[in-house]
Amino acid sequence: MPELTYREAVRDALSRALREDETVFLMGEDIAEMGGSMAVTQGLLDEFGPKRIRNTPISEMAIVGSGIGAAIQGMRPVVEIMYEDFLTLSMEQLVNQAAKHRTMSGGQVKVPLTIRTQGGAGWSPGAQHAQQLESWFVHVPGLKVVFASTPEDVRGLLWSAIYDDNPVVFFEHRTLYPLKGEVPDELEPIPLGKARVHREGTDVTVVATGRLVHDALTAAEQAEKDGISVEVVDPRTLLPLDEETIVASVKKTNRCVTAHEAVVRGGFGAELAAVIQHAAFDWLDAPIERVGSKFAPLPFAPVMEQYVIPQVEDVLAAIRRTVARA
Amino acid sequence: MPELTYREAVRDALSRALREDETVFLMGEDIAEMGGSMAVTQGLLDEFGPKRIRNTPISEMAIVGSGIGAAIQGMRPVVEIMYEDFLTLSMEQLVNQAAKHRTMSGGQVKVPLTIRTQGGAGWSPGAQHAQQLESWFVHVPGLKVVFASTPEDVRGLLWSAIYDDNPVVFFEHRTLYPLKGEVPDELEPIPLGKARVHREGTDVTVVATGRLVHDALTAAEQAEKDGISVEVVDPRTLLPLDEETIVASVKKTNRCVTAHEAVVRGGFGAELAAVIQHAAFDWLDAPIERVGSKFAPLPFAPVMEQYVIPQVEDVLAAIRRTVARA
Amino acid sequence: MTTVEEKAGSGGGRVSKEGLRGFFREMLLIRRFEEKVEERFRAGELPGFLHVAIGQEAVASGVCAALEREDVIASTHRAHGHSIAKGTPIERIMAELYGKVEGCSHGYGGSMHLYDVEVGNLGANAVVAGGIPGIVGAALAFQMRGEQRVAVAFFGDGATNAGTFHESMNLAQLWKVPAIFVLENNGWAESTPAKQHLPLPVDELGKRALAYGMKLIEADGQDVEAVYLAALAAREHALSGSGPVLLHLRTYRLVGHYVGDPQVYRDKEEIKKTKATKDPIELLRARLELDEDELASLDAEVMAEVEASVEFAKAGTDPKPEDALANVYAPARKMDRGGLHA
Amino acid sequence: MTTVEEKAGSGGGRVSKEGLRGFFREMLLIRRFEEKVEERFRAGELPGFLHVAIGQEAVASGVCAALEREDVIASTHRAHGHSIAKGTPIERIMAELYGKVEGCSHGYGGSMHLYDVEVGNLGANAVVAGGIPGIVGAALAFQMRGEQRVAVAFFGDGATNAGTFHESMNLAQLWKVPAIFVLENNGWAESTPAKQHLPLPVDELGKRALAYGMKLIEADGQDVEAVYLAALAAREHALSGSGPVLLHLRTYRLVGHYVGDPQVYRDKEEIKKTKATKDPIELLRARLELDEDELASLDAEVMAEVEASVEFAKAGTDPKPEDALANVYAPARKMDRGGLHA
Numbered sequence A, B: 001m002p003e004l005t006y007r008e009a010v011r012d013a014l015s016r017a018l019r020e021d022e023t024v025f026l027m028g029e030d031i032a033e034m035g036g037s038m039a040v041t042q043g044l045l046d047e048f049g050p051k052r053i054r055n056t057p058i059s060e061m062a063i064v065g066s067g068i069g070a071a072i073q074g075m076r077p078v079v080e081i082m083y084e085d086f087l088t089l090s091m092e093q094l095v096n097q098a099a100k101h102r103t104m105s106g107g108q109v110k111v112p113l114t115i116r117t118q119g120g121a122g123w124s125p126g127a128q129h130a131q132q133l134e135s136w137f138v139h140v141p142g143l144k145v146v147f148a149s150t151p152e153d154v155r156g157l158l159w160s161a162i163y164d165d166n167p168v169v170f171f172e173h174r175t176l177y178p179l180k181g182e183v184p185d186e187l188e189p190i191p192l193g194k195a196r197v198h199r200e201g202t203d204v205t206v207v208a209t210g211r212l213v214h215d216a217l218t219a220a221e222q223a224e225k226d227g228i229s230v231e232v233v234d235p236r237t238l239l240p241l242d243e244e245t246i247v248a249s250v251k252k253t254n255r256c257v258t259a260h261e262a263v264v265r266g267g268f269g270a271e272l273a274a275v276i277q278h279a280a281f282d283w284l285d286a287p288i289e290r291v292g293s294k295f296a297p298l299p300f301a302p303v304m305e306q307y308v309i310p311q312v313e314d315v316l317a318a319i320r321r322t323v324a325r326a
Numbered sequence C, D: 001m002t003t004v005e006e007k008a009g010s011g012g013g014r015v016s017k018e019g020l021r022g023f024f025r026e027m028l029l030i031r032r033f034e035e036k037v038e039e040r041f042r043a044g045e046l047p048g049f050l051h052v053a054i055g056q057e058a059v060a061s062g063v064c065a066a067l068e069r070e071d072v073i074a075s076t077h078r079a080h081g082h083s084i085a086k087g088t089p090i091e092r093i094m095a096e097l098y099g100k101v102e103g104c105s106h107g108y109g110g111s112m113h114l115y116d117v118e119v120g121n122l123g124a125n126a127v128v129a130g131g132i133p134g135i136v137g138a139a140l141a142f143q144m145r146g147e148q149r150v151a152v153a154f155f156g157d158g159a160t161n162a163g164t165f166h167e168s169m170n171l172a173q174l175w176k177v178p179a180i181f182v183l184e185n186n187g188w189a190e191s192t193p194a195k196q197h198l199p200l201p202v203d204e205l206g207k208r209a210l211a212y213g214m215k216l217i218e219a220d221g222q223d224v225e226a227v228y229l230a231a232l233a234a235r236e237h238a239l240s241g242s243g244p245v246l247l248h249l250r251t252y253r254l255v256g257h258y259v260g261d262p263q264v265y266r267d268k269e270e271i272k273k274t275k276a277t278k279d280p281i282e283l284l285r286a287r288l289e290l291d292e293d294e295l296a297s298l299d300a301e302v303m304a305e306v307e308a309s310v311e312f313a314k315a316g317t318d319p320k321p322e323d324a325l326a327n328v329y330a331p332a333r334k335m336d337r338g339g340l341h342a
């Protein structure tokens, strides 16, 4: 099996879709000559030309909004919002338009639009370039929400997002772009709505997303040395949510930790905890622990930044707290 | 004690603050001659004049953003976003600017800005005039979030919001404006961050916000006929959250239902459930039940609308489910 | 949808008397439809939140007559006229207002969300300016596929203050997509008069186009012929590859912002005078020299249609409550390994 | 902050040689500061994400010299020059880039969030156009209180495509607040050249003002004297009650978008030619006829300051990790029954 970086895996899904399907095209800031601020779309301009790899003005509302209009007319646009902090500028189009057109029209239209974006801390960007906002979109009926953590997943899920007939907000994590991993020769579409069990275990389930999947795996290895067997599950699609896989895991392990980089309060971990405590109430031997950023806008200075965002040790400590319960 | 409607109570807080304090002024669409689309600001133009009761263009970003700038310069602006669906247009200013200025500046500035808005279904507005979005803001460090459900509360909390030195997103519920209730002669500021126990009970705690507080009270009365004693708690301030009062109540009743009009998935009830299962794990005798809207953009036709939004019976059914657990 | 023979021969030509009578009938139909909507709302029969465009009929009729069926529009909260003029039968609109399955949005939309994709109505929008960027995207799709179609956004003077408007205009001009931006300038945004919300004098709002170097075409929005000819010219320009057009039409709202609006903010004399001098239907009646009899028989015809639409709507089917969840997502598509998609 | 004697007597006057030398020194300081920043970043000493404004020094210096200390500015991701010119000592800026407590944002901000409220810097903004509406609000506060102060927003050509820009310009003109919108037009938005992001020719971007009827003042952004005089005129206009000004300054980015940008998207010849002909410091040096000796001694002076700022920064205090949570909220105020607040 070939090895790709997470960045290459995103690019591979994009270029295959562009190659196969004339209705697919890209819009976003600096995605053409520069290949995107994360170098994800490098080379695509050369292969597909400026009609399909479209640099846009700094107009996040119009980028998403025109994507919606083109999607309704039968195209499959993939738009890029350079940092997810700037999704804040397109919320109206995402939430009132993309998510609602189908219901409001009584099923007359569909909006096969993919909105790729990325974010994540750990490189001292300060408060406006690293906020993780995925939980907002989980609250919006009509959207689908994906957050992929490995090269294989990001490729297979992006493909499915592009070919889904609904608007999909697709989160990538900035610190994962250089991450390498094996991927199948042929692109395997990964259905939206299926969680992935990364590691089996019997004592506690960590449900993690994005960068925290990797931190959870590291924490799991460390815990193993103390004889704690950790199962790590990545929902991958946050909406619709694969409750079945997640709940089954917790019913097996009887303990649960949720982990993401977003701040804990109001984060996706809250939804997970609410679902799990409800569905696995009689199985839980300890309160569900939530790991995430501390409640502050991200400060610049590295020492403060590292204090705010969750680390492997935070996951490990949460694992330990759950197993410490009688 | 005088009786005021919820609408009059909001107006009373505004006009007292305007009267006492030159730094307070209002901005919003149609708040002047027309007195606001909900008639909340009626009469204020006559008393305070157009310099302080400012009609704005349809520019939700600029309304919030200019409010931020004026607040940093020592004013206490109260801006109105006509429907909370339109908050989607001002998310960038709210989330990246208002919430972060203080941290980003290392404490040099404060942003004493109040953002009033309203929403709520039950009057067939269709999908773009009734979405309840309060949970998004609970996920944003630097903001405070209030959702008041009675005339007394809305008056006392709005006062505190105006005089708080931080940006406060202040939610009113459209269907509550005509609701009458007693208020103290003198305006009593209600501190942000204090929940209110509306009704004491011993079998189950309903933590409800907005319109659902009243539905919860009605459900509680009906449950009482079956011998179920329900405690109803309204957090009132969603951020910061009065975990102490809420958790103490659940530790007493051992059961909990959360209730709001927003859709359940990713709603404020998720955060409540996550907090409560953690803090009251050993006290809970049943899974926490969440009541809220079904997962759909609000359809227009009344039969479908009523099906989507939560009703008294939904709260009652959830109460019954919790007490049915052994 | 009014069809005007001379359409093919655009470029300053005048519309025949026949053509004008067609416009008159359609505008009257829109007027009577909306009056009926007001009446039924006051009678408590119609749920929701309604905005009528009484006084603005010439805009809807004139613009839509210049469009082809395969052209698309996006409308606003004030959508009945646009929808009728784009070709949706009035009974399907009335049924929508009654929340019926037979409605043009199958009861999911309501007055502020009238859709009819078959005739090119991509939906009315209750968020001011919310529909405009979608029109840029539709026009982009037409351009990319080399289709001779235009995409048209209706919006008001108030909407030109929204950032969404700016970004859309800018992007459309940058990419020279075949879009027409129809600025339906009635001088009010709800209760707020132009001078309180526009930094430009109300009649100079066309200057918004200058910020993008966009083609501006202006016409008297109360004169349906002028609107029609201007819209034809706009369509021609947009299709020529020279870029989009801002079509600025000065018009007048003869009634309140919403049905039931007491208009406390508006001078009673001004309302009276505007009604007396700016009614596009009256103006056209005078020009056509329709006498009372002709008018009465036309009116009876139109009223019968409107009454029939109410009957149709009332006899319609209520959605089932659980239908609420039927259209949240488009159904899953088949997908093969390696990506075949169909 | 450069102080120019002639400031009082505005209106077309020229700046004395003395004054120009002051500008030269400040521009050189900004240049050397930013070159040092690049160097320290490449050496791995500076965390985060850095944008320098090499080539745009005349804008920062010229505009800020025309302001009073009590005037306020909002800056962008490209903020060092604005901050220095508005009067923050460079060692406090350098300390910020090193994430130190002594930094102008106490280590919380970083390069894209330089604040110094005491000298009127309300903060740099990492969201394009994000700081503009706040400036309208600051100007509104000044207007409401009758203070003779202006509020100034810096932003680039790319930012003029943002809805936030439009809403802010529009509101400011509507209310005639004393604001100056400084359009620092370098013809690029990151890797995207003007012709790919602006529908107007890059030199005609001042036309954005026409959409609001706003006063436009234009000047050569590479000529610090021209910038200064234009900014003085803009300030006078803004304070006169006639409304805000769009101050359009054509300038050039001689380097990459961010520190480390390989500029693959940019023609090497164009970069070379621009560097050779558009460097505002070179242009001013030639005009002042500074000889090598004078230049060398000035440079040595300035470099010493810059080196000292690095020493200061490195010797600074690291924040404590838990300080991260210290500024999320302003502390509670005392509040009495009935609402006394103090």
Ligand SMILES: Cc1ncc(C[n+]2csc(CCOP(=O)(O)OP(=O)(O)O)c2C)c(N)n1
Binding pocket: B029, B058, B060, B082, B086, B089, C077, C078, C126, C127, C128, C129, C155, C156, C157, C158, C159, C160, C186, C188, C189, C190, C253, C257
């Ligand atoms: C973004 C947004 N802000 C506010 C409103 C409330 N609102 C509905 S219509 C309207 C006025 C619109 O004015 P204009 O665009 O001129 O259209 P008109 O009503 O005159 O047809 C306002 C403020 C809204 N629907 N959307």
Ligand SMILES: Cc1ncc(C[n+]2csc(CCOP(=O)(O)OP(=O)(O)O)c2C)c(N)n1
Binding pocket: A029, A058, A060, A082, A086, A089, D077, D078, D126, D127, D128, D129, D155, D156, D157, D158, D159, D160, D186, D187, D188, D189, D190, D253, D257
């Ligand atoms: C809303 C938003 N979109 C995108 C970005 C990413 N970005 C940072 S700077 C920049 C280009 C800005 O161009 P311009 O306004 O001309 O300023 P310049 O960099 O030329 O000084 C972009 C796209 C951002 N910071 N904010």
Ligand SMILES: [Mg+2]
Binding pocket: C156, C157, C158, C184, C185, C186, C187, C188, C189, C190
């Ligand atoms: Mg209008």
Ligand SMILES: [Mg+2]
Binding pocket: D156, D157, D158, D184, D185, D186, D187, D188, D189, D190
């Ligand atoms: Mg630029």
